[in-house]
Amino acid sequence: MKKYLTFTVKAFQRTLTYRFELWMELFINVLFMLVYVYLWKALYTGRTSVEGYDLNRILTYIVVSQTLLTFTFTLRITRIIEEKVRTGEVVTDLMKPIDFQLMTLATAAGTSSHTALFNMLPKFLLFYGVFGLSLPSSLLMVFLFIISVVLGYVILFSIEFIIGIFAFWVVEIRGLYAFVIWGLAMLFSGYFLPMEFYPTFLAKIAAVLPFRAIIYFPTAIYTGQLIGERLVTALLIQLTWVAALVGFGRLAYRAAFRKLVIQGG
């Protein structure tokens, strides 16, 4: 286990190398978040509450979900795997006594911890202070929120990992990536609006897909939309998706490896 932790630490340090990129990302994120916040403020003029969301709660929802979205566009797992396969670098990974999936996850966790600490947290605190947002109702809720964020993160990771593994079979996977991550995930993760605002048929589709477990569940736990039995169900759904997607990623990777060792690189 310790060897994977080293990957996390090194990936965390490596992220420091790309300071300019980080500042650019942060700057653009903040602009987008400002636009969303003012959009919702404008939409709420003359209204007090929609679907159980008052202005403060909707702003909190938007800021938290936008902050969590940062993981989606900083993860780059698909790109990294695709590049490793294309350049043949994946072979050097396979020549080491190490588990490829765990190594990739450990590396991603390092990069993302850095993002959480130096991009997401400051961004969130800025909006929290300026717009007077709320905190979760109790320390337990903070704890459950963090658990839910981590589970959502592993789901996002696994989806990207599986898409990346497709690179062993098809040369071009950017289309698939765009479709899943920028199409399906954007639409069904609940980052545009809370799931409560979705028309019934879209909500039904969202319910059978893993994407709402990435952003909507943790955000709704934070804002207090999901409590009691529904909160427990949400966490259980997340756990189920984690198990299913990590397991499927493993099978996909095994199949890819089998293809590699039989057909060559």
Next chain:
Amino acid sequence: MPIITVEHLSKHFKVHKRRTGFWGNLSSTISRKHDIIKAVDDVNFSLERGELVGYIGANGAGKSTTIKMLTGILVPTSGHIDVMGLTPYRHRKENTRRIGVVFGQRTQLWWDLPVIDSFELLKHIYEIPQNLYKQNLEFFSEMLQLQPFLSTPVRRLSLGQRMRCDLTAALLHNPEILYLDEPTIGLDVVAKEQVRQFLRQVNAERQVTVILTTHDLNDVEKVCQRLIIIDSGKIIYDGGIDALKKRYGKTRMLIVDLAQAYSDIQLDGVDLTRRDGNRIWLAFDRDTISASEVIAQLTARYEIQDLTISEPEIEEIVRRIYEIGVY
């Protein structure tokens, strides 16, 4: 007990055949035909512990395919491989713990981390005990003079520096076998010499078995005791370098500048292999005729301005083997 035994090893690849033209395209989409390429074809050899072997062949001869099967990332179509008592593709992880691999074309170091960080990662990956790690790092840093750039990110290293780091990375965990795939590619003369000397020393002092593939036959001549030549998937020579020279190096070449372009040149026991104006190339077998006899014949019949005798270089021998096969 050999450390590596390879018996009747073959690897065949299926390559899809594309037909041309409209109907060809259409039928290709419906039913694909394929050719079988025999990348490695019934190869046999064995290596003793501590041997230093050059594994050479033209591009596409099957060198890398063999190395990939030995390292366990390619499953043979048929045949048997035994590496330290393991079947590499079945015991891939265990096998990787006991081997080191260096690819000249790509690095196993982390591109944007300082060199020392890559070494530390490897320490954890291979679970190298701290004292052994320190000892090895000191040993290799001194031998390859890594100290000045240990904290430089890998992407800023020169090719020569990177190769020295890659060699260290492959040896930190005390592997029993070291596979090198074109380790001197793109290096300048000084760096090449450094790598060669290092390999000799590591082999001698640490008893590491080394398999080296290369296109630079100077590597082989200066580093290896034994040479395996593979061509179109088959081994065409396996033996000592001196034996190769003795066997194929019997032919000597006499290059003669004649005073004038004689139209008809007749000499006994000598092959006229090439002529260019007044210059002629004469090949002869040193066991059947001596150089002085050839020169005596020449001077008796023709007027000579200058002449030189050349012993065949290993490069020349191998080139001829590639071209015309074993003779």
